[in-house]
Amino acid sequence: MAGTGTLHLRPESNRVLSVEDLVVEFPAKGGQTVHAVSGISFDVLPGETLGILGESGCGKSSAGRALMQLPPPTSGSVRLDDDELTDVRGRALRRARARMQMIFQDPVSSLNPRRKVKDLVAEGPRIRGQKVDDERIRASLRAAGLDPDVVWDRRPHELSGGQCQRVSIARALMLEPQILICDEPVSSLDVSVQAQILNLLEDTKQRYRLSLIFIAHDLAVVKNISDRIMIMYLGKICEVVPAGRLARHAAHPYTRLLLESVPEEHLPGGEAPVGDEERAANEGADRGTHRPPAELPSPLNPPSGCRFRTRCPLATDVCADTEPEMRALADGHFVACHHAG
Ligand SMILES: Nc1ncnc2c1ncn2[C@@H]1O[C@H](COP(=O)(O)OP(=O)(O)O)[C@@H](O)[C@H]1O
Numbered sequence: 001m002a003g004t005g006t007l008h009l010r011p012e013s014n015r016v017l018s019v020e021d022l023v024v025e026f027p028a029k030g031g032q033t034v035h036a037v038s039g040i041s042f043d044v045l046p047g048e049t050l051g052i053l054g055e056s057g058c059g060k061s062s063a064g065r066a067l068m069q070l071p072p073p074t075s076g077s078v079r080l081d082d083d084e085l086t087d088v089r090g091r092a093l094r095r096a097r098a099r100m101q102m103i104f105q106d107p108v109s110s111l112n113p114r115r116k117v118k119d120l121v122a123e124g125p126r127i128r129g130q131k132v133d134d135e136r137i138r139a140s141l142r143a144a145g146l147d148p149d150v151v152w153d154r155r156p157h158e159l160s161g162g163q164c165q166r167v168s169i170a171r172a173l174m175l176e177p178q179i180l181i182c183d184e185p186v187s188s189l190d191v192s193v194q195a196q197i198l199n200l201l202e203d204t205k206q207r208y209r210l211s212l213i214f215i216a217h218d219l220a221v222v223k224n225i226s227d228r229i230m231i232m233y234l235g236k237i238c239e240v241v242p243a244g245r246l247a248r249h250a251a252h253p254y255t256r257l258l259l260e261s262v263p264e265e266h267l268p269g270g271e272a273p274v275g276d277e278e279r280a281a282n283e284g285a286d287r288g289t290h291r292p293p294a295e296l297p298s299p300l301n302p303p304s305g306c307r308f309r310t311r312c313p314l315a316t317d318v319c320a321d322t323e324p325e326m327r328a329l330a331d332g333h334f335v336a337c338h339h340a341g
Pocket residue numbers: 026027034035036054055056057058059060061062063299
């Protein structure tokens with residue numbers, strides 16, 4: 001079977017979320033298809049933070065939204081505990097969806113501008129027909145680090161970006177989710193505020209025993225908050241790596257490329273990956289290939305075989321012919337590459 005495989009999945013009984021062979025496609029002009037996500041599988045354990053890392057356009061948000069069935073994926077399976085979300089509709093889907101909540105990149109525009117904070121926070125349970133008393137709203141605001149007396153009657157434009165993101169978190173917590181999907185939750189915030197929101201997410205996770213899916217294009221942000229990191233490229237998974245192994249032991253040429261573009265002091269352990277540049281250049285020279293071109297191939301017409309091959313310093317003929325399957329490198333560390341490791 002072509003695909004990045006499922007070797008990296010953990011025993012089913014341990015997982016809170018199981019995603020198998022997820023495909024997300026969009027129709028495009030001229031009868032073409034955008035292959036946003038092309039058959040990825042991953043899982044999340046209770047209390048775990050899974051980081052999803054990759055350049056803009058690689059399908060991270062499409063994958064995140066497909067988990068929520070917003071919209072449902074083109075194909076594949078999304079199982080939350082024992083519920084197959086791609087099978088449920090209507091009220092049952094709304095109930096299941098409440099168990100996963102999503103936080104978006106742009107905190108101001110993801111909130112209805114006409115509503116006051118007290119109503120924004122209560123909205124989820126109210127839509128589900130629950131009566132919500134003020135103390136419950138206040139508790140949720142406090143849990144998100146906001147003073148209810150200050151923000152109660154404010155509207156989103158009267159708050160800072162960081163405060164709006166806290167409101168989004170308070171809103172999500174009202175539904176007592178099992179999983180919080182954070183899609184670039186700090187990318188639009190100032191650096192000083194980023195750290196505060198990351199700390200809040202970490203505290204929230206511990207306090208409510210949540211699992212997090214943390215999506216970002218910024219490696220420095222993902223590595224600190226995640227237990228396990230999944231690296232995506234053009235709708236596929238390249239590598240799944242325990243966060244602690246990322247800086248020193250990343251194996252996929254794409255992951256190494258991402259690491260090279262991060263200043264050393266931002267990496268855990270403070271050292272650049274071993275042997276990278278020189279080895280890649282030498283191997284490239286041996287095989288008559290060149291350093292990768294900068295532009296990204298299109299998801300309208302992804303390369304055959306390994307989708308990274310057109311930018312890869314290690315690429316050979318097999319990479320064009322055969323899609324690499326996930327293989328194990330170490331405990332919890334997997335790579336989909338014919339040559340890495
Ligand atoms: N609703 C949509 N309609 C058409 N194409 C889309 C839609 N949403 C995303 N895409 C395309 O799918 C690909 C993946 O996008 P996205 O999931 O937003 O990536 P990321 O979040 O990693 O930046 C991109 O090529 C993007 O242009």
